[in-house]
Amino acid sequence: MNDLDALRFRDPVRARALADALAHHVRRARRAADRPVAVMHVCGSHEQAIARFGLRATFPEGLEVIMGPGCPVCVTDVPEVDEAVALARQGVRIATYGDMLRVPGTAQSLADARAAGARVDVVYSISQAVELARSLDEELVFFASGFETTAVATAAVVLAGPPANFSILSAHKYIPPVMEIVAEMPGTRIEGFLAAGHAATITGWGVFEPFVARHGVPVVVAGFEPLDVLAGLVRLVELIADGVARVDNAYPRCVDQHGNRAAQAVLWKVFAPIGGRWRGIAHVPNGNLRLLDTYARWDARRRFTIDLAALWDHAPPALVQHCQCGDIMAGIASPHDCTLFGKACTPDAPVGACMVSTEGTCRIWHQYGGQPDLRSIRRGARS
Amino acid sequence: MRDLRFLRPVDERITLKYGAGGRAMRALIEQIFADGLGEVDDGGVGLAAMDDGAVLRIGDRWLVITTDSHVVQPRFFPGGDIGRLAVAGTVNDLAMMGATEPLALTCATIVEEGFAREELERIWASIRQACLEAGTTVVTGDTKVMGRGELDGLVINTTGVAITDRFVRDNGLRPGDRLLVTGTVGDHGLAVMATRNELALEVELASDVAPINGLVRAALAAGGDGIVAMKDPTRGGLASALAEMAGKSRVGLVIDERAVPVKDAVRAAGELLGIDPLLVANEGKAVMGVRAAVADAVLEALRRHPLGRDAALIGVCIDERPGAVVLETGFGRRLLGEAEGELQPRIC
Amino acid sequence: MSVDDGVAIVDFWGVKKVVRLDVVDVPVAPGDYVLNHVGFAIRRIPAEEIGDTLALYDELLRSADGDLLGGDVRGELEGTAAHPPQARPEDLP
Structure with a gap:
């Protein structure tokens, strides 16, 4: 194991040991032979790690790991994309994270708008968008997506006083409220939640305690390396097997009880939670983050008149009506239950947001073969 | 032999994904460019095969021909420039068909009004140098100058021709064959990406751009008819090259991810940007499918060559899952999908 | 690797990158590990x-x-x- 792997928690031997431990606890936790232990993670990066390292091929039978509404790009609602597209078509220059480019709106994605002549820049960090604005003598709108972790970066930029030609179209979302929605969904089989390490780095693991008290299911905070994910699952299933509902921290190198208070202060100085729709899920009370009035001059919604009506002349494509992204993110359906998956809906022509984002369940299943069971292949690469 | 995977109709507008080398581009070629052109006679290879080049019979030998247009931003990048790329790309496409002795290249150039002479001189010095390395030269060309703003700086097209006694396709794999890669992957794509200011990275990465016909010649000398498929993993990277080879050969591939050589800096840059080195372009590498009996000999011949020192055995062909590439990650297994559309950095 | 004016140069296994320190909750010094998210350090490790x-x-x-x-x-x-x-x-x- 070299330093690189040590720091990244990518030791295959430990991973196999953890997978064995996971199998052990799943056997203990499974109450009926016909019903798997179902847990949900609420984080695109968890799904990314599971898919990237092929962990599903090592999960024991009887464990179902469902990807919840944890991909910020996937849950960005159609009208939010429409606002960005409408602005772009009005001639306003847009900067955004790469993932947002192909998220379908009612009529167009930002990539479509760009192909038709709109100016859309992809940035890795909001800081780069601010620098871009400083170099321009025209308006630049940053289409901001992401959960609280990413919203903190946006808030920091606002507090640092961006240039006057810079503004923010916030599609930021706040994770804790949506967990309530999922936990209360009728017919839910979820016995425990794996919470996102990055978000908990900001909020602290304590933020989940009221949730656990209300719903009586365990929550384990986990990181994103293969060992982090496996260890988080081991602890979660162990708690389920023992019938213990509490918050546990399996990511202690980055998460503590109270989180990063400096970052929380920055976040809540700039943003306030507000109810809003998450694509395919529901209206989520306090699920969206909007800029406070103090910072109205950097709020694109207040700076521009955004004409959405022009987009709504286009009837939504018929295909969208068959899209099951919502049920998939709620853990009720899997991509294979969707008639569009891999046929009419593929990464180069996505219908639903789950296929757009590199963190979307459908995209990941399509890219990495989440479902086709690879456990049965007889021959290994080195045999 | 056609790839039978689902190809959707080409959209009303051609977006950037159609140039990214994946499924969308194959759909465009199949539905518009290759449509109605017919097949090549006498056992040759035509456009419909979507191989690295075309093969035409001349008596009892074969003429191999390939063409490639080059645009790259920035035009000068660590490890090379657009001139070196233009020569290497075409020489390597010939080599992937088994034609390692290019007779000559053509070079057509479209220049934007106002382009600096000094820059053209540097690019052409680089073209000459790359030709020298490949043992070929440019024998004819074409020049156009277009108005400012009508194109972005410079487009270079090169066409290469070569004669060979035996050609190698990209579809000759059968179960039991071994897969080799001639060196580290991801270098070119991540080196070019890391130069973009907006990513704010500082890293010692260099493109691998180089003509590798000499390396391929050495491999063919060692492996002979045992080398049954070759492809250069340019756009779309190793993943797309493997997917195409698996699809066209109708075999499954099992790849050992830990055996695939990737430089530490490339891996780190890929991690930071959320971009898999297996999905980005290489400009001086080849993937080879070889019969098991010659695998060691070919590997040894590759490693003896200066451009093949990091060559590695990365996987085997199986009779299960035809068309699929299964990646063993060391933790588990997943399918290695090919690149889809433009690669974009992820947010988390 | 270096810390200056709210900005750190961070070495990610050979890749140097500028990371902003606006929201990290404890002072960061050369030699520390940080958790990076979209160009912002969110925790010192x-x-x-x-x-x-x-x-x-x-x-x-x-x-x-x-x-x-x-x-x-x-x-x-x-x-x-x-x-x-x-x-x-x-x-x-």
Whole structure:
């Protein structure tokens, strides 16, 4: 194991040991032979790690790991994309994270708008968008997506006083409220939640305690390396097997009880939670983050008149009506239950947001073969 | 032999994904460019095969021909420039068909009004140098100058021709064959990406751009008819090259991810940007499918060559899952999908 | 690697990148590890906590100790695995 792997928690031997431990606890936790232990993670990066390292091929039978509404790009609602597209078509220059480019709106994605002549820049960090604005003598709108972790970066930029030609179209979302929605969904089989390490780095693991008290299911905070994910699952299933509902921290190198208070202060100085729709899920009370009035001059919604009506002349494509992204993110359906998956809906022509984002369940299943069971292949690469 | 995977109709507008080398581009070629052109006679290879080049019979030998247009931003990048790329790309496409002795290249150039002479001189010095390395030269060309703003700086097209006694396709794999890669992957794509200011990275990465016909010649000398498929993993990277080879050969591939050589800096840059080195372009590498009996000999011949020192055995062909590439990650297994559309950095 | 005016140059295994320090909650000094998110450091990671996490994993393994399947793997963990073990078909569940 070299330093690189040590720091990244990518030791295959430990991973196999953890997978064995996971199998052990799943056997203990499974109450009926016909019903798997179902847990949900609420984080695109968890799904990314599971898919990237092929962990599903090592999960024991009887464990179902469902990807919840944890991909910020996937849950960005159609009208939010429409606002960005409408602005772009009005001639306003847009900067955004790469993932947002192909998220379908009612009529167009930002990539479509760009192909038709709109100016859309992809940035890795909001800081780069601010620098871009400083170099321009025209308006630049940053289409901001992401959960609280990413919203903190946006808030920091606002507090640092961006240039006057810079503004923010916030599609930021706040994770804790949506967990309530999922936990209360009728017919839910979820016995425990794996919470996102990055978000908990900001909020602290304590933020989940009221949730656990209300719903009586365990929550384990986990990181994103293969060992982090496996260890988080081991602890979660162990708690389920023992019938213990509490918050546990399996990511202690980055998460503590109270989180990063400096970052929380920055976040809540700039943003306030507000109810809003998450694509395919529901209206989520306090699920969206909007800029406070103090910072109205950097709020694109207040700076521009955004004409959405022009987009709504286009009837939504018929295909969208068959899209099951919502049920998939709620853990009720899997991509294979969707008639569009891999046929009419593929990464180069996505219908639903789950296929757009590199963190979307459908995209990941399509890219990495989440479902086709690879456990049965007889021959290994080195045999 | 056609790839039978689902190809959707080409959209009303051609977006950037159609140039990214994946499924969308194959759909465009199949539905518009290759449509109605017919097949090549006498056992040759035509456009419909979507191989690295075309093969035409001349008596009892074969003429191999390939063409490639080059645009790259920035035009000068660590490890090379657009001139070196233009020569290497075409020489390597010939080599992937088994034609390692290019007779000559053509070079057509479209220049934007106002382009600096000094820059053209540097690019052409680089073209000459790359030709020298490949043992070929440019024998004819074409020049156009277009108005400012009508194109972005410079487009270079090169066409290469070569004669060979035996050609190698990209579809000759059968179960039991071994897969080799001639060196580290991801270098070119991540080196070019890391130069973009907006990513704010500082890293010692260099493109691998180089003509590798000499390396391929050495491999063919060692492996002979045992080398049954070759492809250069340019756009779309190793993943797309493997997917195409698996699809066209109708075999499954099992790849050992830990055996695939990737430089530490490339891996780190890929991690930071959320971009898999297996999905980005290489400009001086080849993937080879070889019969098991010659695998060691070919590997040894590759490693003896200066451009093949990091060559590695990365996987085997199986009779299960035809068309699929299964990646063993060391933790588990997943399918290695090919690149889809433009690669974009992820947010988390 | 260096810290200056709210900005750090961070070395990610050979890649140098500028990271902003606006929201990190404790002072960061050269030599510290940080958790980066979209170009912002969101936490300083004390080096000793890396070891703590690995220890936590080993504790998780001990807690599953009744499980016979884990025995061979634990043996491997205690030995020095200079090379990662090869994937063997019988290892797959």
